[in-house]
Amino acid sequence: MLIYNIKRKKGIKMSEDLKQFYYNATNLKNIMLENNNIDILLFLAKYNPKTTKDDIIKNFGKESIKGLKHLEQCHLVTEEDNKITLTEEGIFQVEGLLSIAI
């Protein structure tokens, strides 16, 4: 993605990793509030690593796949061979969610 500085007429390329970090950091709350994402995170914290993508669809519907993708982009979950796993960051964030609610 190129952002043009109109004054200098110069293109500055945003590094994907930092752009992603900024997006994740400031939108993390919104992503967690989306659809069934909190349910998914709690479900994975409870049952993972025995959770598959099919389990997620079965419990939360096909529309939960979009939420799952966003959670992956935020590095909270990872998918490999149809298995969905909470990352260390995901575990850490779920712990944080429980601490603000309990």
Next chain:
Amino acid sequence: MDKCFNEIKKELEDKIPDSDSKDFKEMRNKIKSQLKKKENDLKILIRSLKIIIFGDWNTIDKKKKLEDIKSNFIKHGIYAQTIDAYYDITTKGRLSPLQILETCCRNHQLIVFIDGEGPGTITEQNYLIENYIFQKKTIFFIKDDKFNELKDDPSAYIRDFPTILTYTDSNILDKVLIYSKLRIHRLAGIIMKQTISNRGIKSPEYKPWKERLKKLKK
């Protein structure tokens, strides 16, 4: 998975009710309502910021020291990693040591550097000295008595670190936590302000770390 996170995961398994229970839905609703409150924005943001800890890990005792520092951060709600996590070449795709260093420095928001003499630590030190754009996000911790030996020598390597803090064996955990926590909170506050004011990364003047590093190498 790291031992700390395994323990947290086990606790979560115990605390979270079965997914088909009423208690699960109640927990979810409570989390949702708390998450919507503005006062919790900062807490969530702080938990997404990451610290990398550099230091000697070439003996069991030294590795334990770094792991204790890491565990202390995690226990106090701050995400931290030690660099050895990146040396697991079976999962990290065989990055070279230099690539690992660059990845760590770019992807972590705070570098906690514990002074040491191991060859890996010297490499990390030299990397930070050469790539001084990362020095702003580094806190350099050095033992009290060693600092006293070096402080009057302006050619000593420590001069290359703008933020130097001394510690003793008895206070290292507290000191590292206190000062790192302040920096993380400061950064979180800046991110929140920039989100509102459209500055920082959203500004067209902003130069990403990769760009700044390239310029430095020219």
